[in-house]
Amino acid sequence: MNDLAAQLRHELAGQIGSPRWRAALESVPREVFVGDHVFRDDTAEWVPMHRSQMSSEDWLALVYSDRSLVTQVAGVMAEDATEPIAYAWATSSSTLPSLVVSMLHTAGISAGDKVLEIGTGTGYSTALLCHTIGAEAVTSIEYDPEVARRAEAAIVAAGYAPTLLVGDGLRGFNENAPYDRLIATCAVRTIPPVWLRQVRPGGTITAPMLGWLGAGALAHLEVADDGTASGTFPDIVYFQPARPHAAPPMGTMKLGVGDVSHTTMDPALLTDQTGQFVAQLAAPQAQHAWIENTLALHDVESGSHADVEPADAGGWTVHQSGPNRLWDAVERALTTWMDAGKLNLSAFGLTATQNEQRVWLGSPDGPTWDLPRAGA
Ligand SMILES: C[S@@+](CC[C@H](N)C(=O)[O-])C[C@H]1O[C@@H](n2cnc3c(N)ncnc32)[C@H](O)[C@@H]1O
Numbered sequence: 001m002n003d004l005a006a007q008l009r010h011e012l013a014g015q016i017g018s019p020r021w022r023a024a025l026e027s028v029p030r031e032v033f034v035g036d037h038v039f040r041d042d043t044a045e046w047v048p049m050h051r052s053q054m055s056s057e058d059w060l061a062l063v064y065s066d067r068s069l070v071t072q073v074a075g076v077m078a079e080d081a082t083e084p085i086a087y088a089w090a091t092s093s094s095t096l097p098s099l100v101v102s103m104l105h106t107a108g109i110s111a112g113d114k115v116l117e118i119g120t121g122t123g124y125s126t127a128l129l130c131h132t133i134g135a136e137a138v139t140s141i142e143y144d145p146e147v148a149r150r151a152e153a154a155i156v157a158a159g160y161a162p163t164l165l166v167g168d169g170l171r172g173f174n175e176n177a178p179y180d181r182l183i184a185t186c187a188v189r190t191i192p193p194v195w196l197r198q199v200r201p202g203g204t205i206t207a208p209m210l211g212w213l214g215a216g217a218l219a220h221l222e223v224a225d226d227g228t229a230s231g232t233f234p235d236i237v238y239f240q241p242a243r244p245h246a247a248p249p250m251g252t253m254k255l256g257v258g259d260v261s262h263t264t265m266d267p268a269l270l271t272d273q274t275g276q277f278v279a280q281l282a283a284p285q286a287q288h289a290w291i292e293n294t295l296a297l298h299d300v301e302s303g304s305h306a307d308v309e310p311a312d313a314g315g316w317t318v319h320q321s322g323p324n325r326l327w328d329a330v331e332r333a334l335t336t337w338m339d340a341g342k343l344n345l346s347a348f349g350l351t352a353t354q355n356e357q358r359v360w361l362g363s364p365d366g367p368t369w370d371l372p373r374a375g376a
Contacts, residue, residue: 004056004057004060005029005031005060005064006026008060008063008064009025009026009027009028009029009030009064010026012025012064012066013025013026015066015098016066016097016098016101018101018105020104020105020110020132021101021104021128021132023131023132024127024128024129024131024132025101025128027131028124028127028128028131028158029158030064030094030097030124031059031060031063032154032158033122033123033124033127033151033154033158034063034069034071034094034122034124035071035078035079035122035150035154036050036051036052036079037049037050037051037071037078037079038062038069038071039070039071039078039081039085041070044086045084045085045086045087046070046073046081046084046085046086046088046090048078048081048082048083048084049062049078050078066096066097066098067096068093068094068095068096069093069094069122070092071092071093071094071121071122071147071150072090072091072093072144072147073089073090073091074088074089075091075144090240091144091240091243092121092122092144092147093121093122094122095121095124095125099237100124100125100128100185101128102235103183103185103206103218103237104125104128104129104183106206106218106220106234106235107181107183107204107220108181108204109132109133109181109183110132110133111132111133111134112133112137113137113180113181114137114139114178114179114180114181115129115133115137115138115139115179115180115181115182116139116140116141116172116173116176116177116179116181116182116183116198116199117129117138117139117140117141117182117183117185118140118141118170118172118182118183118184118185118186118207118242119141119169119184119185119186119239119242120140120141120142120147120148120164121142121147121151121185122147122151122154123140123150123151123152123154123155124154125185126155126160126164127154127155127158129162130155130162131160135160135161135162136161136162138160138162138163139162139163139164139165139173139176139179140163141165141166141167141168141169141172141173142164142165142166142169143166143167143168143186143243145166148164148165148166151164152164163176168243168244169184169186169242170188170192170194170242170244170245171192172192172194172197172198173198174194174197177197177198177199178199178200178203179199179200179203180199180200180203180204181199181203181206182195182198182199182203182204182205182206182207183206183207184205184206184207184208184239184242185239186239186240186241186242186243187207187208187209187210187216187237187238187240187241187245188207188209188241188242188245189209189210189211189241189284189371189372190245190357190373191205191207191219191221191371193352193353193354193355195207196223196227196228196229196352196353196354197227197354199223199229200223201223201224201225202222202223203222203223204220204222204223204231205220205221205223205229205231206219206220206221207219207221208237208238208239209233210238210239210241210245211277211281212247212280212285212286212287213270213279213280213283213286213287213288214276214280214288215276215277215279215280216236216237216238216239217235217236217237217277217345217348218233218234218235218236218237219231219232219233219350220232220233221350221352227353227354228351228352228353229351229352230349230350230351230352230364231349231350232346232348232349233345233346233348233349233350234346236273236345247287248300248301249300250287250289250298250300251298253296253305254305255294255296255307255309255319256307256319257305257319257321258305258306258321258322259319259320259321260317260318260319261317261318261320262315262316262317262318263308263315263316263318263327263331264315264316265316265331265334265335266316267295267308267316269334270295270330273345274337274342274343274344275337277345277348278334278336278337279330279333279334281333281369282329282330282332282333282334282369283297283299283324283326283329284371284372285300285302285304285324285372286298286299286304286326286330287299287300291307293309293310294307294308294309294310295307295308297326297327297330299324302322302323302324303322303323304320304321304322304323304324304325304326305319305320305321305322306318306319306320306321306325306326306327307319308327336361336367337361340361340366340367343361343362347361347362348360348361349364350371356370356373357370357371358370358371359371
């Protein structure tokens with residue numbers, strides 16, 4: 001059986017094809033980190049799968065497939081799930097290995113670096129780090145105590161002893177600072193300013209970002225001597241939100257109320273990844289839903305609402321209510337983006353200081369949008 005696991009590890013490492021991370025991929029037993037229970041995504045529900053219900057070969061093939069394996073949904077561990085869980089979010093998983101490695105590459109991690117990882121999850125990526133740069137150089141923080149407990153058991157079983165902490169990674173861990181690299185495996189809405197203080201000048205922060213309109217992007221920032229950080233978005237990625245940064249429940253909303261106006265800006269631009277990213281910059285407190293072909297934007301905190309539906313005579317009819325005109329803000333940002341040539345995500349960048357975080361288009365002097373203030 002061990003031979004089969006080793007063979008599958010070898011194949012996975014070959015498929016991923018990273019010389020720097022190959023030895024770790026060949027050594028770290030993912031089955032130890034995944035455990036014996038995962039959830040399968042079955043459209044509207046998460047179905048628990050148990051190792052005892054499958055042949056060992058099939059289980060190992062699943063474990064060594066280049067897929068994310070969800071181990072917790074809405075706070076329920078797969079081990080404890082007796083029936084499918086419907087309409088809920090995954091809250092912990094082992095990210096697909098190729099994406100883990102791609103992010104480690106983006107972060108530029110190599111021997112000699114001291115690394116802070118946010119989101120231990122199953123501990124698999126933590127173990128890859130330990131194998132490659134040495135456990136004494138690795139600090140990893142997990143928010144969920146049960147997830148952290150299992151990760152620690154797996155990391156110890158695999159023979160590594162990094163610094164493992166249970167808590168909110170958005171606060172970092174000052175005791176082991178300064179770090180050369182900070183890498184997050186959960187998504188933030190805004191870069192916690194405390195991270196800028198815990199990474200040394202010249203060090204980097206690599207973090208998935210996810211706003212409440214659902215647009216995701218990987219931010220890769222370098223910290224300057226003055227403690228500011230700036231960089232770009234080299235990839236589009238979607239990670240589970242960092243727990244304190246998740247959107248509040250959307251609640252109920254009413255369509256077709258408030259001031260009426262007309263627009264020629266197609267709301268379907270929000271189905272384009274960059275269009276959605278731009279809209280999110282303009283209305284960071286808003287969440288959205290499509291009700292057939294009507295776009296609804298809703299800001300729970302301020303009670304602002306907008307909906308945009310096709311008009312019989314062409315264009316779209318807009319209803320807006322509450323203190324913030326959500327569609328107007330989105331339309332302005334989309335116009336700016338379209339006027340600049342509808343550039344894709346690689347044209348955007350982020351500058352973060354202790355007091356503000358600004359996403360820019362083209363260059364720091366180009367059009368800018370402020371990210372919401374959140375976290376430590
Ligand atoms: C995608 S999983 C991590 C995958 C992990 N690196 C692996 O290889 O298994 C994201 C993890 O981030 C954790 N998390 C969410 N918010 C967090 C926070 N504020 N601080 C630390 N961990 C957090 C979640 O509980 C979850 O376990």
